[in-house]
Amino acid sequence: MRNGVNKNASIFLNERQRKITDLVDQNSAVRVNELSKKFGVSEETIRRDLEKLETDGFLNRIHGGAVKREMEEGVEIPVLRRQETHMEEKEMIAKKAASFIDDGDIIAIDASTTGLQMTKYLKDKGLTIITNSIPVTMELVKEENIEVILIGGYASEGSMSLVGNFAERVIKDYHVDKFFFSCMGVDFKRGVSEIHEAQALVKKQFLDISEKLYLLVDYSKFEKKSLIRLCNLQDVDYLITDNKVSIEKIKELNNLGIKAYIADE
Numbered sequence: 001m002r003n004g005v006n007k008n009a010s011i012f013l014n015e016r017q018r019k020i021t022d023l024v025d026q027n028s029a030v031r032v033n034e035l036s037k038k039f040g041v042s043e044e045t046i047r048r049d050l051e052k053l054e055t056d057g058f059l060n061r062i063h064g065g066a067v068k069r070e071m072e073e074g075v076e077i078p079v080l081r082r083q084e085t086h087m088e089e090k091e092m093i094a095k096k097a098a099s100f101i102d103d104g105d106i107i108a109i110d111a112s113t114t115g116l117q118m119t120k121y122l123k124d125k126g127l128t129i130i131t132n133s134i135p136v137t138m139e140l141v142k143e144e145n146i147e148v149i150l151i152g153g154y155a156s157e158g159s160m161s162l163v164g165n166f167a168e169r170v171i172k173d174y175h176v177d178k179f180f181f182s183c184m185g186v187d188f189k190r191g192v193s194e195i196h197e198a199q200a201l202v203k204k205q206f207l208d209i210s211e212k213l214y215l216l217v218d219y220s221k222f223e224k225k226s227l228i229r230l231c232n233l234q235d236v237d238y239l240i241t242d243n244k245v246s247i248e249k250i251k252e253l254n255n256l257g258i259k260a261y262i263a264d265e
Contacts, residue, residue: 096263111161112182179210185224193226219244
C-alpha cells in the first residue's frame with residue numbers, strides 16, 4: 001500500500017483511475033492532454049480523475065498534470081536526500097565524467113548530485129566553471145586554478161541552487177565548451193526529461209550555449225518519462241552511466257549516434 005494513501009481508497013477507483021496511478025508510479029509524472037488521448041476521454045474528465053486521486057492520496061496535481069506525492073511542483077527532493085540514493089553509481093559516473101575535462105576548458109555543471117560529486121576530481125585542473133549550484137561553488141571557490149561563475153537568481157532551498165528568469169538571462173551571455181548534467185528520466189522515444197520546471201528552464205539555457213553535452217545518468221533513470229522534456233536523446237553527445245545498464249541499451253544509444261560510456265570503477 002502506498003504511503004499516505006487512504007487504505008480503502010483503491011476500492012472505489014474505476015479502471016481508468018487505477019491505470020493512471022500505475023502510470024504515475026512508473027513515470028513519476030503524467031500530463032492531462034496525454035492521458036486524455038490515451039483513454040479517449042475529455043481533458044475535463046481526466047482533471048476530475050486527478051482531483052479524486054489527489055484527494056485519496058495517490059498523487060499531487062500540478063499545472064497540466066500530476067506527479068508522485070514526493071515530487072510536488074516547486075518542491076525539489078532536497079540535495080542531501082538525493083545524495084543518499086545510488087551513491088556508488090553516482091561516484092563512478094562522476095569520476096568518469098571528470099576524465100573528459102581538459103585544462104583550460106570552460107564547463108558548466110548543473111545542480112545535480114552527480115555534478116556535485118564531480119568536483120572532487122576537478123581540483124587539480126585549470127578551469128572556468130559556470131554553475132547554478134551553490135554546493136558546487138562552495139567546493140571549488142577556494143581552488144586557485146579554477147574560476148567559478150555562480151549565476152544569479154532565486155534560491156531554491158531543496159537543490160541549493162539558483163533559478164528563475166534572471167538566471168536564464170545571465171546564462172545566454174556565456175559560451176561553454178562542455179555541459180555536464182543529469183535528469184529525472186531517459187526514454188528512447190520521449191528523450192531526456194526533468195520533473196522540476198525551474199531547473200529544466202535553466203538547463204535548457206545551458207544546453208543552448210554549450211558545444212558538447214554530457215548526460216550523467218545512473219541505471220535508475222532509464223525507461224522513465226518525467227514532466228518536462230529537456231531535449232532529444234540524439235542531441236546528447238556523450239552519455240555516461242554505470243555498469244547496471246544492459247549492453248543492449250548501450251548499443252541502442254550508440255546506434256543513435258551517442259557515445260555511451262560505462263563507468264565501472
